[in-house]
Amino acid sequence: MQAQLLWRTLPSLVLGLLFLSMPAMGSCSDKYPELLGQLQKQADFMQHTNTLLDLYIRSQGLDKNGLKEHCRERPGAFPSKDALQRLSRRVFLRTLDTTLGHVLLRLAALEQDIPKAQDLEMLSVVKLNIRGFKNNIHCMAQLLPGSSETTEPTPTSPGASPSPTPTLDTFQRRLEGCRFLHGYHRFMRSVGQVFREWGKSLSRSRRHSPHQGLLKGARRMQLSGRNKRLMPRVQLAPGSHRGAPGG
């Protein structure tokens, strides 16, 4: 049991150390609400399938003959919302950073299957956005109190596994990519919900003491497991994200 715990903890610990030991180049914002708002908006934006999945489905020809129906998230590929909500803020951030690192790796692998230069350009923009998100995670981690608190386990992330085995045929590989991206968008939606919880706890804590509220909120996040319903989002116009970051 202990060995299993160690095995599960060690990679996270290493990544956490790497994460924290990143050389500080540009300065991070020291305004927690602002940074939280940025993270939330990024997550909200990235959850939309039209930013990545739709592009992939279209480029891979999976939008015909009902193939789209088969593009469902593979269970366990990404942490569930409940799992994320159970994590402490620091672990949550670390998990998020790790998962997004894997997404980047997977996207680099998917690039090979995207023939169109325009789609590739879109994909590179998505990757840049994910890197930007990771940058904000880094900054948020610096703002959290007790940054040395890294003992919590990180949930297993199937996304951390390398790209599908080479034995899969092209169709299966494409379908797997589609499922992965489907999971990615779902994951980002869950991340957005978690950050929204953070925001709510921030506004509650502001009524008392901002700093204390932040700590309490962080603690409560670890305990909270309620499944909150997402606020209905404004439907974007078709192709409206073509001009989105990097668009």
Next chain:
Amino acid sequence: MLTLKIWIVQALFIFFTTESVGELLDPCGYIKPESPIVQLGSNFTAVCVLKEKCMDYFHVNANDIFWKTNHVTIPKEQYTIINKTASSVTFTDISLLNIQLTCNIRTFGQIDQNVYGIRIISGLPPEKPTNLSCIVNEGKKMMCQWDPGRETYLETNFTLKSEWATEKFADCKTKRDTPTSCTVDYSPVYFVNIEVWVEAENALGKVTSDHINFDPVDKVKPSPPHNLSVSNSEELSSILKLTWINSSIQGFIGLKYNIQYRTRDASTWSQIPPEDTASTRYSFTVQDLKPFTEYVFRIRCMKEDGKGFWSDWSEEASGITYEDRPSKAPSFWYKIEPSHTHGYRSVQLIWKTLPPFEANGKILDYEVTLTRWKSRLQNYTVNDTKWTVNITNDRYIATLTARNLVGKSNAAVLTIPAYDFQATRPVTDLKAFPKDNMLWVEWTAPNESVNKYILEWCVLSDKAPCIQDWQQEDGTVHRTYLRGNLAESKCYLITVTPVYADGPGSTESIKAYLKQAPPSKGPTVRTKKVGKNEAVLEWDQLPVDVQNGFIRNYTIFYRTIIGNETAVNVDSSHTEYTLSSLTSDTLYMVRMAAYTDEGGKDGPEFTFTTPKFAQGEIEAIVVPVCLAFLLTTLLGVLFCFNKRDLIKKHIWPNVPDPSKSHIAQWSPHTPPRHNFNSKDQMYSDGNFTDVSVVEIEAANDKKPFPEDLKSLDLFKKEKISTEGHSSGIGGSSCMSSSRPSISSSDENESAQNTSGTVQYSTVVHSGYRHQVPSVQVFSRSESTQPLLDSEERPEDLQLSAFTYMVLVRWGRGIMRLARKHMMKTGHREAK
């Protein structure tokens, strides 16, 4: 083999040639530093080092080095001999941007030779870039710009650097043509703070601007909303609904909007209160608009929190609000037409079309009602804006309403007074004046309550009739402007009529100009009367068509040919003026200018000459002179008359008139000589004492009687016998003759008789002025000279004859006097 030889020869030639050229090009020394870039205002030292080989060859050392900048030798004071081979030169406070520096030696004491040369480039290090700012045009990459600072005179590179906390981005190098801005080559990532700064670097240094840290989403300039459309509502004529499509940026950020609108013909925009459009939306309903009015809309957006930039304005879209019933009754007035017969009047009811903002829709028709006093109402539907009707001389009430798709306007009511109605109660203090390019009319209201005022106006012209336009004003108004297409420089006759409940009041009129201008023509001046020292000028008033304004005054300019011009101002009410103090007998040039408030215009020049004498002056001189002459003459005549005997004695003594002689008295029976004692007494003081008188009574105009002819024969005989002592009559010899003579009418005979020493001239009676003489008379001359030209020229002959006749008649008169005297004497003697 041959080819190989040729190749070797060529190779050797090239080798030796290269060697020799290398020797020649090998410099005698060098300068350190090789390519210096120096800061303006700083000091700089260059060192020239000679090569040993060269020194030996030319027998020179560092002392022989001299420096030149841009071909000008540098003073020795700036040199420093470092050692035998090296000499340095130092410049302080370099101010030139580009200096050519050469190291030279003087060989053999006289030949200057250039050793080495370098180019010193001067400039300044870059200043710290300031005012760094970035913008993210939606759909494009981030562009930053800055102020580069002072001119460096050197090639300066600006690099835009950017990074996240975890990642550096590629540098953005400025292009040569845009050194103060740079567009990064990566897409902006919203919601991630980025740090940006600029590095400026040239040969003299590198400097970095302040870092700015921002979220690119706060620097966004969104694309404007598109597909803006406008729709109206049949239920509400005062609203229009706008819909649009937001730009894709609204997927990331909330937007706020500016919505502006204006009517189609307006130039200024009105804006919806920003607080009403402070959040993301896709439509907006604009209220409080005018019915049936076309509005134009435009919209722009920016980030909800005000960070970033406003988008450009969207394309304009327009829509028309729905109709509403006319909000006002039309202006309503009438004209009584001149013909008035059989107790009826022809009345033309006129009204104005409602302006769109009052019509509130398309006016379909007008409804006119006419009510005679205590009689039933008559309805008429009219599509035009005038309607002529014959009415009796009674008082009528007319009403007018305008109708559109939605409803009818309120009624305009007009009282047409009875035929014998006497209008009274006019407005007072009527004024008209231009202001703000409009012609304003102002008046003082009468004491009674006025329903409305009617303003009528027309252009006064000598060439065209006064075609009236009109407008209506409310009864509370006492100042308005004329809402017509008024022209400048036209004289408007404006009439204001107050309209009371019982009919129109008296009218008041005034003339006015929207804008005056100088007259088109100047007045034509002429003289009415010109005196020795004054001239009365007159002119006609300018026609109203050329006045272009109110003629305020005239100026008369007059001058002589050589004199200065004199100007006289004359009031505009005058049409004549007297120029005084003029010089007599002088040509004057005069012209006249008429002035309005905006300037004047000269008329044609007119010239006149003053007379030398004033009127009556000549008479004043001539009359006295004539009177004096007349008086003198009279006195002379009187004197002569009194002294006539004396004068006669001296000037023209009595000469017997042969024509008055009577031959009958001069018969052979009569003693040839008369003893005229009395005559002797009478001519006692002259030589006229021995006179024989022969009278031929028919000499002039009577045929001679036979007795006379008979006597004449006798006379001829006598004459022949007395030829030796008879004297002729004529010329100056008349006084010398003491004996009478007679002429014969027979020319031939005369010619025979005068063949000796005596010649006879022919005397033509009454030959003067073509009178045919009745009788030819001959006279004898004592002169021995020929008759000269008079004999050959008949006219001279006639003149001579005339002279003679005068003398004869004169003598005849004298002779009559003498004869009368003698008769008296004879009578006395006989007694």
